[in-house]
Amino acid sequence: MGVPRFELLEPVTYEEASRLISAHETIPLAGGTAIISMMRQRLFNPSHIVSLHKISGLGGVSPAKSGGLSIGAMATLRSVEIHPAVRSQYPLLSETLSSVANVRVRWSATVGGNLAHGDYRLDPPGALIALGARVRLGSARGERELQLEDFFRGFFETAKEDDEIILGVDLPPTDEEASGHYLKFTSHASADWPCVGVAVYIKENFSGKCESARVVLTAAAQTPLLLEGVDEILSGEAVTEAAAQKVADLTHSQLDSIEDSSGSTWYKREIAPVLVRRALLEAARRKPKARDERRKN
Amino acid sequence: MTRESIEWSVVGHDVLRLDGPAKVRGVQRYLADKVFPGALHLALARSTHPHAKILRVDTRAAGGVPGVAAVFTGENLLAVHGVRPCYGPAFRDQPILAFGKVRYAGEPIAAVAAENREAAEEAAALIEAEYEELPHVQNPFEAAQHGAPLLHDSLEPAGAFADLMALKGHPGTNICTHYKQRQGDAEKALAEADHVLEDTYTCPPVSHAHLEPHGAAAWFEPGGRLIVHTTSQTPYFVRGDLAAIFGIALADVRVVVPPLGGSYGGKIYDKLEPLTCLMAKVTSRPVQLHLSREEVFYTSSRHGAATKIWTGIKDGKITARKVEVFYDAGAYAEVGPRIAQKTGSTAPGPYKFPNVSVDAFCVYTNKTPSGPLRGFGVPQLAIAYETHMNKAATILEKDPVALRREYVLEEGDLYSTGSPVTSIGLRACLDSVSRVVEKTSENRPAPTLGPGLTQEKHIARGRGIALGFKSVISPTISNAIVELNSDGSAIVRSATVEMGQGATTAFAQIAAEELGLDVNKVHVTTPDTDQSPYDTLTAGSRSTYHMGNAVIGAARQIREKLLETASEALEIPSEEFELREGRVFSRSLPERAIAIPEIFLKRFGAPGTTLTGEGTFQGHAVKADPETGQTPRMTEHWFAGASGAEVEVDTETGFVKVTRLVSSADVGRAINPRHCVEQVQGAAAMTLGFALFESMRIEDGRLVNGSFLEYPLTAFEDMPREFITDIVENPLESGPYGARGVGETGTMALKPAIVNAIHDAVDIWLKDMPVTPEKVLRAMREASGAAPGKEASGAAPDGEGPK
Incomplete structure (x- = not known):
């Protein structure tokens, strides 16, 4: 079926967009990959849609004041995935984005839209949380920002108020000795939604011991899960199989798994520690190569 | 594949698909690419319940949408004079639009015809139905037991196929067919066995997922003929059933089928055709219906x-x-x-x-x-x-x-x-x-490890x-007509549907082999019941065998005529001839030859005519x-x-x-x-x-x-x-x-x-x-x-x- 009739509003500032969204009780349109599909299926029948496409300053990837990277909400997943700064400094993000759907979807879907959708199965939030991203929100009432792990509140539920628009995400500075890996486990076809995704970001000190590590599970629970207590296990240690297993065991007490078509609560709980262990070991294994590559460049 | 020796020129060779270039270039026109001037667009409202009595279908809001020409429900269907409301190849059990009750979630309950697709879909979304829910059953084993919620009170056999003539159904149950086979005494042998293995295997329903969704367009001509363009594997079944549904002669129904974008059994027998034709009848306009991807899941x-x-x-x-x-x-x-x-x-x-x-x-x-x-x-x-x-x-x-x-x-x-x-x-x-x-490969590549595995x-x-x-x-029938033109090109008329399986290329190869032609000089028509002779269906891996034999039969009739004329012209007995590369020549004296255009001139005294052959092949089985x-x-x-x-x-x-x-x-x-x-x-x-x-x-x-x-x-x-x-x-x-x-x-x-x-x-x-x-x-x-x-x-x- 086609998309039902609606009126397209195209404000040029986010404040105006925020007012229009409130006035028409509707939602903003970014890449449209989720909304248009929902509208075709008549799950969502808005009279008005507020496009964010004409608002300047919401796109692109640029250096952040903090020394990290600032990604505009309207940047498409693909443009971020292949951005030279992302590829060289945040390969975990590039790797994660490359696993999303297909390249046609990625050229349309945006970073902001992806986060705003609040879908627990999406891949990018895992890597962004692992990298310590902060999300910036704006509305007619002003701007605010919060850690991305605090943004996801429940099943398709985020901290974003209805009149708020995601302006972008900020990544803290990267680290020469850092490495990461996103392990996407699909239980059906390779191109399907993940059953469980694990994003791992490890920083090591000069002696090759772990300084800090962040492990995030996606698709496993109602929201992305940032494992707590990882640093207590890994800090000052090498990422060995035994250490990785200890981190993996954290899922037993912290993961409140969700059942969906990709797996039952039992199955997700069973494989989550396996995938955490494997993702950690893979991230640790990759590190020297990544360092070598950076030296070469 | 290596072949030591092939006695044939075209058959047995890796001929490139004749429909390949158009499909690779994206210029193949499928049904949805066709323009049907003046056609209304149809959209359907579907049941939201798996099993329920229909109490009321409210179409008032839908009828008020600008551009809507007609809104039609199952109740309206029953009121139309001279239309048989149900169809099906084995039992006439499926209503053109649900009336009385719905039997699955997703079943069409009403159709909207509008000047454009947007209006039709908007109106269809406004149709509201009230239901009284009935108990439903999903598991076929449970459905087969006495006391299960009953879907059909009675069954009317369709009588459309020889092998399905004797069907009666099992009234009072959901079992529509029970086939039995007995040899020896299995129960006794199981009782006396040292070991008995006993298991139950289950397979869920799965989707054909053909890339091209179902589509159909139809109109009645002023003289009453019904013209239907449709994505179907069974043009002749559709023709026959539409003639019966609307009470018109077989000759007054024309079914045209373009190449399909995949089918795999999903576009067989009647799908959208009865409803599309019904809406053409009630609106007196051409109408077209193209399903969305999601609707395909509710169709087969x-x-x-x-x-x-x-x-x-x-x-x-x-x-x-x-x-x-x-x-x-x-x-x-x-x-x-x-x-x-x-x-x-x-x-x-x-x-x-x-x-x-x-x-x-x-x-x-x-x-x-x-x-x-x-x-x-x-x-x-x-x-x-x-x-x-x-x-x-x-x-x-x-x-x-x-x-x-x-x-x-x-x-x-x-x-x-x-x-x-x-x-x-x-x-x-x-x-x-x-x-x-x-055999293990000698140079076995490194194992493909599971997700995240490095060892x-x-x-x-x-x-x-x-x-x-x-x-x-079995039994089924295929007919083919082959026409040889005076320039040595040929047309094969066949109602076999090209749905990606390569049937048209195979038939062209067979005709080319029989008539000694270049395969690229053979054109195989797409099914059009006004032009292509009868074929039971395109399904079950039957076409190469049945239609292939029919094409051989048709081509051989032409071959005989060619040899007959060549024999008269060259004064050589026809048994001595070979027919290759567009000419007839003597096996013993290859220089004694006559090309196809010359044979036509000899036979007819003028170019421009055709030689026609007709082939029939019927498979057999005993009940x-x-x-x-x-x-x-x-x-x-x-x-x-x-x-x-x-x-x-x-x-x-x-x-x-x-x-x-x-x-x-x-x-x-x-x-x-x-x-x-x-x-x-x-x-x-x-x-x-x-x-x-x-x-x-x-x-x-x-x-x-x-x-x-x-x-x-x-x-x-x-x-x-x-x-x-x-x-x-x-x-x-x-x-x-x-x-x-x-x-x-x-x-x-x-x-x-x-x-x-x-x-x-x-x-x-x-x-x-x-x-x-x-x-x-x-x-x-x-x-x-x-x-x-x-x-x-x-x-x-x-x-x-x-x-």
């Missing part, structure tokens, strides 16, 4: 099935085989009764067992109507009989391949239906796959093989005894195929990677060897998804994954690293150049080959398809005694077997 699916199987073993021999299969017809029977009868007859497997009992049921449930899907119900049986062969081998302490060799049907054997087995290349297929699976310690490897067989749909299934001839011929799989099982996640897939198919003689390989590979790739992850998931009577966002399909990354296809050529005496069909052969045995390989790897037997990683891991845990806790039982099962 493959039968889910619960297959109970018993194998009796005594004194080192298999003494008994008993099968009870419950095919899930969904809400309307479509051709399910034929699947129960014809395919049910192959339920014991391709073996010689002394005592056999089969009961095959086709059972109504409250879901999307089921239809054939590349294999006509065989894969739902092969999963049972082929894993049981491996289980029996374990008990008998025999090699599974050796055990199959001991029992496999061979030329001249009597099958358990009492029919002699002829030209069946089962042993050759078995030899082929066992050879390839047994092999959690990988278990296994190999498995399986056989499958099928009988060709089986209803109580025992015994018949001296159950089919026109047989298909044999085998699959071999090598898998790597991730023992920590249950993830199964098929690393090597071997398919072997007996094609008789390959008209086009490359096409044969592609057909078998395509069938295997498609079945891989059905084996590993595809399932139409029903929750609370409603489909929950009816879109490509949620319904998983095989992607390139899921393909095996080694994908081997072996074409076995065991010429079929009655086939065109020895050929038989090939479209389904690769689907039959693939699932059990994978299940047998998983057993080889991790010592578990899986019975519910698809074999998802979760099922593998769960079975491994259960086998090791660490069964998952009770809380885990909340997982939605894919299978729907008896408890």
Whole structure:
């Protein structure tokens, strides 16, 4: 079926967009990959849609004041995935984005839209949380920002108020000795939604011991899960199989798994520690190569 | 494939597809590309309940949408004079629009015709219905029991096909067909056996997922003729049924079918045609209907099935085989009764067992109507009989391949239906796959590890093989007309539908071979019942054989005329002639030759005319005894195929990677060897998804994954690293150049080959398809005694077997 009739509003500032969204009780349109599909299926029948496409300053990837990277909400997943700064400094993000759907979807879907959708199965939030991203929100009432792990509140539920628009995400500075890996486990076809995704970001000190590590599970629970207590296990240690297993065991007490078509609560709980262990070991294994590559460049 | 010597010029060669260039360039026009001037667009409102009385359908708001020409409901349908309200190839059980009650969630309850598609869809979304919910039933085994919610109070046989004439249904139950086969005394043999294996295998409904959704356009001409353009595998069935529905002569219905963008059985018999034509009648306008992808899931699916199987073993021999299969017809029977009868007859497997009992049921449930899907119900049986062969081998302490060799049907054997087995290349297929699976590649690449695995310690490897067989749909008829032009080009008129299987290329090759033409000078028409002679249907791998023989018959009539004139002109007896490269010449004196244009001049005295030939071919079968299934001839011929799989099982996640897939198919003689390989590979790739992850998931009577966002399909990354296809050529005496069909052969045995390989790897037997990683891991845990806790039982099962 086609998309039902609606009126397209195209404000040029986010404040105006925020007012229009409130006035028409509707939602903003970014890449449209989720909304248009929902509208075709008549799950969502808005009279008005507020496009964010004409608002300047919401796109692109640029250096952040903090020394990290600032990604505009309207940047498409693909443009971020292949951005030279992302590829060289945040390969975990590039790797994660490359696993999303297909390249046609990625050229349309945006970073902001992806986060705003609040879908627990999406891949990018895992890597962004692992990298310590902060999300910036704006509305007619002003701007605010919060850690991305605090943004996801429940099943398709985020901290974003209805009149708020995601302006972008900020990544803290990267680290020469850092490495990461996103392990996407699909239980059906390779191109399907993940059953469980694990994003791992490890920083090591000069002696090759772990300084800090962040492990995030996606698709496993109602929201992305940032494992707590990882640093207590890994800090000052090498990422060995035994250490990785200890981190993996954290899922037993912290993961409140969700059942969906990709797996039952039992199955997700069973494989989550396996995938955490494997993702950690893979991230640790990759590190020297990544360092070598950076030296070469 | 290497061929030492080929006696033919065109047949047996890897001719490129004649429809290839247009499809590769994107200029092939499919139905949705056609413009139907002035046509109204249709959109449908569908039931939201799986089983409910319709109390009221409110169309007022829909009728008020600007551009809407008509809104039509099932009640309106009953009020139309002279239209038969129900259709179906076996029973007239499916209403053009639901009236009285709905029988599945997604069933059309009303249609809107509007000046544009947007208005039609907007109006359809405004249609509101009130229902009184009825108890619904989804599991075919439960639906077959007395006391289950009843879908149909009575059944009216359609009488459209010879093999379905005697259907009566089983009033008071949801069973629309019960096929029986008895040989010896299976119950006694099971009672006396040393070991009895007993298992139930389940397959869920799955989607054809043809890329092109269903579409149809129709109008009545001022003189009353009905013109229909449609995506159908059965133009002549559609013509006949539309003539009956609207009470007009066969000659007053014209059905035109463009090439289809895939079908696999999903576009067979009536789909959108009755409704589209009805709306053309009530609006007196041309109308067109193009389904969305999501609506395809509400139009057809493959039968889910619960297959109970018993194998009796005594004194080192298999003494008994008993099968009870419950095919899930969904809400309307479509051709399910034929699947129960014809395919049910192959339920014991391709073996010689002394005592056999089969009961095959086709059972109504409250879901999307089921239809054939590349294999006509065989894969739902092969999963049972082929894993049981491996289980029996374990008990008998025999090699599974050796055990199959001991029992496999061979030329001249009597099958358990009492029919002699002829030209069946089962042993050759078995030899082929066992050879390839047994042999390890010398330069074996590094293992394909499971997700996140960097070392092999959690990988278990296994190999498995399986056989499958099928009988060709019989009886059916194909007619062809061939016209040779005076310039040596030819037209083949055939109602066989080109749906990607390459039939048109095969027919062009056959006509070119018979008439000594360049294959590129032969044009094969697309079906148009005003222009193409009768063909029963394009399905069941029957076209190359039946229509191929009809094309030979037609071409040979022309050939005789050419030789007759050449004989007069050259004064050489026609037996001495060869017909090649557009000319007739003497075998002994090749310089004595006459080209086709000259023959035309000699024969007619002027250019411009055509030589026409007409061919007919009819397959035969003898109706089986209803109580025992015994018949001296159950089919026109047989298909044999085998699959071999090598898998790597991730023992920590249950993830199964098929690393090597071997398919072997007996094609008789390959008209086009490359096409044969592609057909078998395509069938295997498609079945891989059905084996590993595809399932139409029903929750609370409603489909929950009816879109490509949620319904998983095989992607390139899921393909095996080694994908081997072996074409076995065991010429079929009655086939065109020895050929038989090939479209389904690769689907039959693939699932059990994978299940047998998983057993080889991790010592578990899986019975519910698809074999998802979760099922593998769960079975491994259960086998090791660490069964998952009770809380885990909340997982939605894919299978729907008896408890």
